Amino acid sequence: MNTQAKAASSFAPLRQPVFLMLWAATILGNIGSFMRDVASSWLITDLSASPTAVALIQTAATLPVFLLAIPAGVLSDILDRRRFLIGVQILLASVSAGLLTLSAMGMQSVESLIALTFLGGVGAALVGPTWQSIVPELVPRSDLKNAVALNSLGINIARAIGPAAGGLVLASFGAAVTYGMDVLSYVFVVTALLLWRRAPQTENALSEDFLSAFRAGLRYARSSAELHRVLVRTFVFFLFASAVWALLPLIARQMLGGTASFYGVLLGAVGAGAIGGAVLLPRLRARLSADGLVLLAALLSAGVIGGLLFAPPRWLAIALLLVLGAGWIIALTTLNGVAQAILPNWVRGRGLAIYLMVFNGAMALGAFSWGMVAQAVGLPTAMLLAACGLAITALLFHRLRLPTGETDLEPSQHWPEPLLAEPAANDRGPVMVQIEYRVRPADRTEFLKTLRGLSAGRRKDGAYAWGITEDTAQPELLMEWFLVESWAEHLRQHHRVSNSDADLQGALLKFHIGPGKPAVRHFLSV
Structure with a gap:
């Protein structure tokens, strides 16, 4: 297949009207979310100079995903996904409306900002596995991998636009208007979901209830050695890499002397770097294994943290953040792709939820820990420890090989139906x-x-x-x-x-x- 044909097939899912509509709506929704996050991350530095308080915003955003990922994965498998998504989007819009109201009235505090950020994290935890689970319903099976790649591209388009736009709006009009833009973005997402006429789901006598599905997901995760290796590598990488996200508002303000708009530019540079990394990733995959890609991502990220340690000129800081974005997307895409490849369809939502739980747990724990370290020993020393720790652990855990994901996990359907002298009740057991x-x-x-x-x-x-x-x-x-x-x-x-x-x-x-x-x-x- 020539390059032009490959490019055409990569965008083939966009020929599906429903996928295109939801894909565009989620880009707008994510742009609004990134604008909200920029406003909250910068506003906390106005409310408190404590590194711990600043890092708690990152913790509040990611901790709910750690706590609720598995229940969210179960709900995505047993509820009507369209209605569930609509309900959660309304919850998230209400959170941003609360942030808007408090900021407009001058009543925002550290406690209210962290509490509403945590509530927004709850919404993100509930919606994450479901967005991933609906993709097979929107495109033919032959386009599934390309649809997943386009979703990743959409997130990074939003990451490139949202933070920069959020910083600009925040600097020009204030936090209330920035939060208002996020509220408006949910209107587009809910409208797209209302326009999606999802095919009615057939009743299944063997449909799982919440508790049985929850137990089945945990049993699978407990017994899968391949999933264990992915989760360990994910936790170790993001525990150290989270330092740059937790401390970036302070780096931008204290070390680089930047304003809110400059902070947005830095985050936009991460998104732009991620898009560039996504473009380069197919070439890197041809030369490196999954383990090599994760090692490369760790060394790039450690180099960026080490480079920021010296308070470089702003143009160089932006260049470093471009590199960070590339390293970040290489790690995210590689680890998520391996997790997808080793999970069978029946437990995919729950398995991905466990992956998201570990990812966000590492981010939450890392953000809180690095904030405490920065407060105890100073910002530069904390960055040095994070950079060294990330590089050293990447080299050590490189020996814990990631699975290849080449196992055939499609159902074989080769077991004959069990013989019964008389019908057995479904709940009878063991x-x-x-x-x-x-x-x-x-x-x-x-x-x-x-x-x-x-x-x-x-x-x-x-x-x-x-x-x-x-x-x-x-x-x-x-x-x-x-x-x-x-x-x-x-x-x-x-x-x-x-x-x-x-x-x-x-x-x-x-x-x-x-x-x-x-x-x-x-x-x-x-």
């Missing part, structure tokens, strides 16, 4: 499933090794306990067993088993010497 294998003594070691490799898959798909037993009278008879919380959850498990696990189960059959296939039995608690 369920014990037993699979009997007959294995030659010479093959026993290799068989058990293969079977234990299947245990994580059983747990991820719904089992809360798993084991292997042997018949004392017939040593060649081995039984695999696992427990599932209810009959409905086991039926869902039938639809979750991936092609990758099916291949592993097929490998087990090579060891089975009994007549026919291994016997499978289901036992319900009496």
